[in-house]
Amino acid sequence: MTDASFMAEHGARLVDNGYPVIPIMPGAKVPGRFSMGEWTPYPDWMRHADRPTKPFEIDIWRRWPGCGVGIACGAVVGLDIDVTDAALAIQLTDLATEMLGETPCLRIGQAPKRLLVYRTEMPFAGRKRHPLEVLARGQQFVAHAIHPGTGKPYSWPQDSLLDVPLASMPAVAEDQVMAWLDQAYALIPAEMKPRTLISDSAPAGAWKGPSDPHGTFEAVQAALQFIPNEDVDGASWITMGAAIKAALGEEGRQLWLDWSRQSSKSGASGRGDTPERRWKTLRPHSIGAGSIYAMAIERGWVPSPEVTLNATAAERAAQPHPAAGLLAKVANAAPTPAPPTYRVPPDLLEVDGALKLFVDYATSTAVSPQPFLALGAGLCLLGVVAGRRYRTPTDLRSNLYAIGIADSGGGKDHARRCAKRALYAAGLDRYLGGEDLASSAGLLASLQMHPSRLFQVDEFGQFLRLVLAPRAPFHKAAIWTELTKLYTSASEAYIGAEYADQKAKPRVTLHQPCACLWGVTVPGPFWKAIEGGALSDGSLARFLIFLTEDDYPAPVEHPADAEPTAALVTMLQAIAGGVPGHDHGGNLAEAMQASAPVRPYVVPLTPDAEAAMSAVRHDATERLRSHKGSFATALFGRYAENTAKLAMLAAISRDPAQPTTVVRDVTWAARLVEHSIGTLLREAERRVSDNDTEAKHKRLLEIVRDGGRQSRSDITRRSQFLSRREREEILASLIEAGLVIAEQEPGATKPTTFYSAVSPAWPARATEASP
Template sequence: MSDTTVSNRETALSLAAAGFSVFPCHSGGEKAKSPMPFIKWREASTTSERQILQWWQKWPDAAIGLDLAKSGLIVIDADRHDESADGVEAFGQLMSDHGFDPDSAPLVATPSQGNHHYFRQRPGEALGNSEGAIRGKGINVRGHGGYVIAPGTVMADGRVYELWGDITDPPVIPDWLHGLITTPLEPVRERVSLSPTPSHEQADLDEIAELLGYINPDSGYQDWLAALMAVHAATGGSSTGLAVADDWSARGSKYKGTKELAAKWRSFKGQGVNLATLAALARENGADLSAIAIKHRGHEHDYDPVEAAEAARRLIEHHDGTLADAETGEVVQIEQNVQPERVTNIDYPPGLVGDVARWIVATARKPQPALAIGAALTIVGTAAGRQFMGPTEAGTALYVLALAPTGQGKDLPLKQARRILNASSLPHHLGADEFMSFSAVVNVLKRRPLCLCPMDEFGDFMRRIYDKRASSHARAISKIFRTMWGGNFDEVSTAEWAEKESISIWAPHLSIFGASTHEQFYTALESGAVSDGTLNRFLLIEGAKRPKPVKPKADQFIVPRQIIDDMRIIYFRSGEMAASNRIFPDTDIAGTPGAAFRMKWCADGSEEFFATFSRDIENKMFAEPENVDFIVRTAEMAVRIATIVAAGRHNDSIRLDDIQFGANLAMQSADLMIAGAADYMAETDHQANAQRVVRIIRERGGRMVYRDIARAMKHMKARDIKDMMAGLCEMEILRREEIQKPSGGHPVVWFSAT
């Protein structure tokens, strides 16, 4: 039995140490047992001690989700809802029938009086999730692609997932249980009657057209013929029914045109085949539209969208607005999975970076503290640029991208960046707000090897660079951005063109503070922007979607004297002579005595923390190879941020809180990249449309009726929308619900984000 006095954090660490991948979930409330906001658990689940400590520091009471796929487990979930659905008793009987000792497999007693029976997957096999695969109400299978709340978890109300047995040594799933899961059950539902109807008005032609759409018109002749007979039988042989079938058949390449269908129908009639006979033939051929398997050019798919539609939760809405399950009559609550607001969550750092950020916020009508911190880092980093060298020889150049919706306060930090540099008598270190070509970037760096470029509408700028029709000069901009970011205090040579000679720039410190909306930025990038390293050179900072409007506390046009003085103290830290050389691209800053100031680690554990953080990043890259391109520069980004913060404190060394601040911000940026790429970046139009549907549903409260979804996606054909929705339900990204109104009529179809 588990020790209920152990905290969820300690339990999570113990499970991870044993090789089980975990992640944080809600421990109570309406979202109990669902992943915490912004946790894409399939990708995020981990055994990393650092990540687990970070999660449970943020959510101390979080429940523990156990990723079964990464842990190689399969769990039989026996629920006990009532006497009619007692999965505990039903599975107990199955174990008894097969002579299986219940004590031979670890068991977790759940707070809802159910049981989780743990088994190990067979080598080389990954059984997935299923509901109803094992005969007996209340018995579900959780395997590859699923998760359970881990043993030892203490929920918010004090109830515990109590473990009996050793979870580290579960038995391999026995043959009898494996057979029950993998052997399909015989259908228990009644087939839909295809008896002839006196009028096609009695048939729902739209529904028939939808069902036909799930059958490939290029399928084998028997299936094609069976589908045709089913339509005619269901519509009474009407011309309208023929038109529906004709429209479907014309989408294929084998049987095209009304002539083919009409001829086939005439041949039936000519043989004296009446509708009743056709209906019987349809049933004999399995032509019940709700049972025809989807076939695509010779291979069957396991998933049938028609079956998914029939498996949708059916609810009845009472006159008082409550919803009840259509089968059990039980009152249900609709859980809404609203799109979590991803906001960079970090406090103001000490010193000038924090002072600049606070002033920007004080001058704002729509304060965005996170974006203000991002702007402050580039402002102070420019004052310290080509001068302060971090312990790892990193410079202070940063590419910061502020993401927020249109009109929500991201433009003010752009303006204030320019205003502070001008007020500090450093306008010669302000760069362009737009680059039209590779040559333009080189020209700016020749004149200003140390510069900050505040760039609005950055997503549109990146779209132009990555456009497949862009000129080679425009597309080369991303290459020079990558090259200059890594230059630090080295000599960097530019490419040579037919009319442009290569030049050398020493210690280039090009910083960018760009602003964009999420969709504008991510959809502008090719997948190549991830693999080529362009995206991971950016520090992404997300602001609030709707910051609360306030009356500004400070005049945005007057930069405080203290900020100006501190900027100049930092700028002239190495002396006026060294400062005067910073405008020349051919000055070897690192090789010039007194021109560069190398920071060291403070003796407070900062160096040890950075070493541990770097190892954790390496382990994360090994454990999550699909995310390597997003996190590979996280440690380097962290030390750059820490160097800027330390310079802003007029300190000679990097303290522990400096590198902790940098690591936190850099890690949040990497997580934002992973989530943003998943939400917005797509390799196909179909994937992009699916991502957009999910975003729309979550942004509008987590649930939408089909009609509103179709309106929002009006650029798509109705058939394509239905296919896409079926696929999203198959992947359990969406859940389909049918709600019957009190007034009767057709049920309203809702889709909810899971």
């Protein structure tokens, strides 16, 4: 049973029910992570309490052997009744039902001990009054695993969290829960209440405090509120006095007196000055503020980020920092956006209508299926066929630029060929532009022949290097400029350059051109090409990035027939025809003209979809503000625009005759655009360099990351492009920066050094970090 994965069995369903799930180490009650064949504690698990668990996280955790399932508290609240008297446990449960409402979910680990589950709208800190504990924000409990004491799975005698969504759990507030704790604790017999603050598990003389025992008055005062003096024994009383005196000196005297007088024994001897007299005799050693903080945290205290715990650190912070000027520059610099996980979220592939028909067609006929690249190619295909026929209420059009990235031999070209076959089969081959853009004049001439064109460019990375090179020929460099202009001219007339000889070079005018571009490339040339500034100047911000999560998918021995399905052909023809009965400006779909304006059909949004789109626009504004001054602003500047375009295409894909954008279209589109932006930011951080030195650092770091734990000789063999001195200096700087860990192991003749990369702990925004 130890190898069974409770996460594989229950994790996904708990996430669907709205619970923040975390992995639990086998045979324990603590969060853990499995890496390099062994389990270790998971120090950053608390970040999962502040956001929904991502499907890709469950997909990773479910593969870890023996992985248990925990619930991160915050929105979830647990009442832990750790008593062995069955009658009392039932009495305390009944009291909770009376005061907080009846919860359907009760968990048993070692009967009659139990845990009751509730939810809260306003997360709060937990509180411990042994043997009772309120598990709240910053804490967790085990939902499904093997109990380390009984050797049996945890049980849910009534309903479990698998049966009851979080939204259906009874809601409680902090004051209600704390009132229950007070009344419940009053029912605990004296012999069950602890009389000592000293942990039985701590060895005699164990050092509990920090190397510096000094604390701050605000922190110690806050911590003492969580350590009530409930008639503690004399040793604990003296221990607390010594800790306060070591932490604060004479400044802590009144705190000690107030804490002492909480006990009913205070003054019972008739000598009211006993705490005062004891204070004078206290001579603290091996104890301090850290001991107070540890006891308070055990009882549910979560230190406020605004409170400084260490007095020496507070004094040092009050002094001007010797590097104040440099720190000011760092503080004013725009924060680096957090890249999301590398894995493609499965819900991005949950599409319907014509888009689903194309993705299914492209994947079923492929020897090396690439569904995410098929999605990108399908969007560009639908975008060009819907061109000049539909628009959003804000007059955005269906023109899209997208790039598919996969290694050689990974099947990246198949979707491009499928799009071409589909257009030919539907009789819409006039929508196909050239597969190579030789010049800006050729690009415009193609759109003059037909104003809605799909340009599918192979080896797009090499194409970018050519057109973005500092010494690129004018006719090549101008392609990038024209693509940028065409993207923003889809809702108006594009007016080209004026030449002196109008007869030989007449001005080009295109009414509402719909240029869609799908480029495929291998990673190396693409990331090398954008080192010249395409990120910072915003020209690449118009592109959606589709990076496969599997460069070499398992081959399909017998793929389906390469001919497009009749259903796909019919849907493409329906989209090209536009909305029946709507006047598109007098141009038949078969004779679309670039010289005449059109009146596209306005795709409406439901009220919920409009509210969701408004939230996306506000989110985009906040991201722009938070990343002001960095190249990320160019990407987030297109966040709302691309979301609106993709949401409209999802509606058209589903019902071209009467499309309406619904809230799930907006949600899906926002997730896809966010994933694309995050991919670009993450990969640029790893691969794009401003100079040769930075490029060497990143290249060596990638070697360490890709190879896992490696010896020095392994790294030397794979980094022959570096001199020995360069390699040593770069490794030293990577270790100093915390990006690489060096470990020594004894060898036959001398120690061997092994290097491994540190997984980045990205902040948890919408781009989610990999666990």
